[in-house]
Amino acid sequence: MVTVTGRDGAGRRWSIGEVARASGMTVRALHHYDEIGLLRASERTASGHRRYTGRDVRRLYRVRALRTLGLSLEEIADVLDGSADDLEAMRGLLAAQLHGLEAHAVRLRQLTDRLRGLLERLDGASMPDPDQFMTTLEMISVFEASFTPEQREQLARRRAELGPEAVEAAGLEWKELVEELLRHVQDGTPADDPRVRELVGRWDALGNRFHSTGADGERTKAAARRMWEEHSEELGRSLPWPAERMRELVRYLERVRQAGRRGH
Amino acid sequence: MVTVTGRDGAGRRWSIGEVARASGMTVRALHHYDEIGLLRASERTASGHRRYTGRDVRRLYRVRALRTLGLSLEEIADVLDGSADDLEAMRGLLAAQLHGLEAHAVRLRQLTDRLRGLLERLDGASMPDPDQFMTTLEMISVFEASFTPEQREQLARRRAELGPEAVEAAGLEWKELVEELLRHVQDGTPADDPRVRELVGRWDALGNRFHSTGADGERTKAAARRMWEEHSEELGRSLPWPAERMRELVRYLERVRQAGRRGH
DNA sequence: GCTTGAACCTGACGCGACGGAAGGTCCTAG
DNA sequence: CTAGGACCTTCCGTCGCGTCAGGTTCAAGC
Known part of the structure; x- marks a missing residue:
């Protein structure tokens, strides 16, 4: 008198509400699974109500288990079928x-x-000034858009190697360089003047300290230069000098470097 | 001769394509921001082309910065406005x-x-059998639906405290208990028989080892009992005994416990 | 057999942040 | 004058359902 749950003929049938309560899913979710063909009720009553068989319910438990693993419904359908x-x-x-x-x-x-x-x-x-904070945010955004994640990590490692006081000192030196170079820009000092050539040399050396050596370092440097050229506007806004003057400075730097290459 | 970028009259205007290239966004995204009012171009040409002002572009940089922090467009609009x-x-x-x-x-x-x-x-x-693996998955799903995350963590901690060999031993003891009790179910041993009462006592003690004491432990025990009652079907499928017999066993257990309470 | 409330049905819209395509207009260089 | 590129608006699709809306069916009590 053993009732083997046969292939599909025998056994209980469940209404959609019963299945929902038993499985903890919503009726709407079951409707959805039916719509997309992931789990359809094997039978319908004459009036169209869904009747789920034991096989259907077992399939639902598998679906639910795979869902808790974060798989998409399409992936679940693929692997179950x-x-x-x-x-x-x-x-x-x-x-x-x-x-x-x-x-x-x-x-x-x-x-x-x-x-x-x-x-x-x-x-x-x-950081008491809202505007300054927002500008910092903008800079971060520019920074992130300009370097690949690997390059950013490279730069962060290098900064950590140098230590915070060295970074601070570099910042101060850079500030002085900017002030001096801005004066030369204003005075119209020619691009091949040895004084500005020396200043730009220090500028580039300063930048090099933050890049590693090798091909990766070169690519990072190129990305940094592109960032300065394309975003001097936004970067300048977070600095104590007017953006327009910073743009001029960046152009001047480029001219001095070219004069240096020609002069060499 | 200082050109202060005035309130909005002066300054360059950018087309949508220029803004997109400069910011790394797509034209479609800018259209979207315009649609939802997050960032509209301050001006339009006579023919309807968008003209972005410096202010607009600055706003875009803030939007982009906040987006990289994972904020929703609505949240960004709220803080920026x-x-x-x-x-x-x-x-x-x-x-x-x-x-x-x-x-x-x-x-x-x-x-x-x-x-x-x-x-x-x-x-x-x-685990060579696909079906067995799927069934394990189903059990996990039942298990997760039956306990709260805290309860699951509690159970995991308790298992770790007991150590793997104690868990293994408990599993074997439990298996023997099931076999003996199934025989009593089949033989129709009455629920107040001292032998089955002793067996059920051991069963409950076995379960108690995995629960902690106090109110939390009681709630976890209640959840475990509910799981057995409501899901003996699915749980039974992963065990070496037929599901129908496991269901009978669960009902029998309950009768024995009630008889014990009445007899006391 | 009738009524009533719960359960069930299908169909449709909405969400979030756009991507992509269709079909038309505008701008600029040759 | 023409070609092609940049720009415009409008609409559909994504993913996993939630949430109506408006209608039918079921089960129980009278």
Whole structure:
């Protein structure tokens, strides 16, 4: 008198509401799965009500399990309809999913780190001016758009190697260089004047300290130069000098470097 | 002869294509920002082409910067249109964002851990049967639906405290209990028989080992019992006994416990 | 058989941040 | 004058459902 749940003829049938309550899904979700063909009720009553068989319910449990792993409904349909529950396909899918999630986690970590850093600076009361803060944000945005993630990481490593006081000192030296060069721009000092040539040499050396050597370093330097050329406007706004004068300065720098190459 | 970039009259205008190239956004995105009112070009040519002013471009840079922090366009519009760039509002928004992302990161970690665990089991070759693997997945899904995340963590901690060999031993003891009790079910042993009462006592003690004490532990136990009652079908499928007999066993257990309470 | 309330049905819109295509207008250089 | 590139608006699609709206069916009580 053993009731083997046969291929599909025998056994209980469940209404959509019963299935929903038992599985913790909503009726609407089941409707949706039916619509997209992921899980259709094997039978309908004469009036069109869905009747789910035991097989259907088992399939739903698999769907739900795979959903909690973050798979898309399409991926779930593919693997469930794959030839005889192919374990290899499943393995590949889960591995790919893990890969994607790990990549996502890395980006998330970077984001939270940046947010924490920003909030610290905000809390440090060292930034009382809303406009200055927004401008800092803009600069960060320019910075991020100009370098690849690898280059940014390279720059961060180099800064860490140099240490905070060296970075601070470099900032001060750079400030002096800007002041002096701005005076030369205003005075119309020719681009092949040895004095400005020396100043630009110090400028470039200063920049080099923050780049590593080798082909990667060169590419990073080129990206930095492009950033200055294309975004001197925005970068200038966060500096204590007028943006227009900074643009002129960048153009002047380029002329001095060219004169140096020709003179050599 | 200082050209102060006036309120809005003077200065360059940029076409949408120029702005897109300079900012790294797509023309379509700028159209979208215009549509939703986040960033509209201050002017139009007679024929309807957008002309962006310097102010517009500056706003775009802020939008882009805030987007890289993961804020929604609506949130960005709110802070940018807030009264005079309110720093407090900004702080609150960024703090909330950080909070949300941290919560997201936690869920992501749990997910990747689970995926890694599953893949290890798959690689361990200890699971050659696709159907068995799918059934394991279903059980996980039932398990996760039955307990709150806190309860799951509580159970995991308790298992770790007991150590793997104690868990293994408990599994074996439980298996024996099931076999003996199934025989009593089949033999129709009355629910108040001292032998089954003793067996059920051991069963409950076995379960108690995995729950912590106090109100939390009680709630976890209740959730476990509900899981057994409502999902003996699915749980039974992954066990070496027929589901129907497991269902009978669960009902029998309940009768024995009631008889015990009455007899006392 | 009738009524009533719960359960069920289909169809459609909405969300978020755009991508992409269709079909037309405008601008500029040759 | 013409070609082609830049620009315009409008609309559909994405993903996984939630949430109506408006109608039909079911099960129970009278």
